[in-house]
Amino acid sequence: MKIISTNIGERKEIDYKGTLVTTGIFKYAVEHPVFLDVEEVKGDAICDRENHGGVLQSVYGYSFKHYTYWKELYPKVNFEMGIFGENLTIDDVDETKIHQGDTFKVGDTILEATVQREPCYKLGVRFNNMSIVKKFWKTTFCGVYFKVLQTGFVKAGDEFIQIKSCSENPTIADLFIAKRIENGISD
Known part of the structure; x- marks a missing residue:
C-alpha cells in the first residue's frame, strides 16, 4: 500500500x-506533506466531532x-482525490484483509487500523446524489480509520510497511458488515 494523495478540506456550509x-467532507489533494496528529490531520476541518476525528478516527484512508x-x-x-x-x-486498500489492530509505519508516523467508515448523507451531498449512501453500505469499500500511535508527516509516495499483524481480530470489512446488519440495512 502506498499513499498516492494527501487530502485536506476547509469548513464549508451547504444547504441540505x-x-x-x-x-x-469537501477534501482536495495538496502537494505538501500533512501532519498526522493524535486526534486529527492538521489543517483539515472536522465539523462533526461526534462522528469524525478523535483518537480512533484521526486519519481516514x-x-x-x-x-x-x-x-x-x-x-x-468529477472524481478528484x-x-x-x-x-x-x-493505491490499494483491501478492507477484507486489514484487521483491526494491524499497525503500519508510514512516513514519520505509525498508524493502527481501528474501525470502518460509516457513510452519512454528507457523502451524498459531496456526490450530489443521495443514492451513493445506500450503495456504499452494500459494498465492503468502506475505507479504514487509523489511530496515530506516532505523530508525524506523511506525503504522496510514502509506503505502508506493516509492523504488526492482528489476524485474530475481525477485518475492517467484517466490522462494516456487522454495522450494516446492526443498522438493519438490507441488500
Whole structure:
C-alpha cells in the first residue's frame, strides 16, 4: 500500500433540504506533506466531532482502486482525490484483509487500523446524489480509520510497511458488515 494523495478540506456550509449544514467532507489533494496528529490531520476541518476525528478516527484512508467501481456507477461525477472525504488516498486498500489492530509505519508516523467508515448523507451531498449512501453500505469499500500511535508527516509516495499483524481480530470489512446488519440495512 502506498499513499498516492494527501487530502485536506476547509469548513464549508451547504444547504441540505433547506437547512444550513457545516461539513468538512469537501477534501482536495495538496502537494505538501500533512501532519498526522493524535486526534486529527492538521489543517483539515472536522465539523462533526461526534462522528469524525478523535483518537480512533484521526486519519481516514480510502483505496484508489475503489474509485474504478464508483466511476462506473457515477460517470458524470468529477472524481478528484479526496472525494470520499479521505485524508489519504491509498493505491490499494483491501478492507477484507486489514484487521483491526494491524499497525503500519508510514512516513514519520505509525498508524493502527481501528474501525470502518460509516457513510452519512454528507457523502451524498459531496456526490450530489443521495443514492451513493445506500450503495456504499452494500459494498465492503468502506475505507479504514487509523489511530496515530506516532505523530508525524506523511506525503504522496510514502509506503505502508506493516509492523504488526492482528489476524485474530475481525477485518475492517467484517466490522462494516456487522454495522450494516446492526443498522438493519438490507441488500
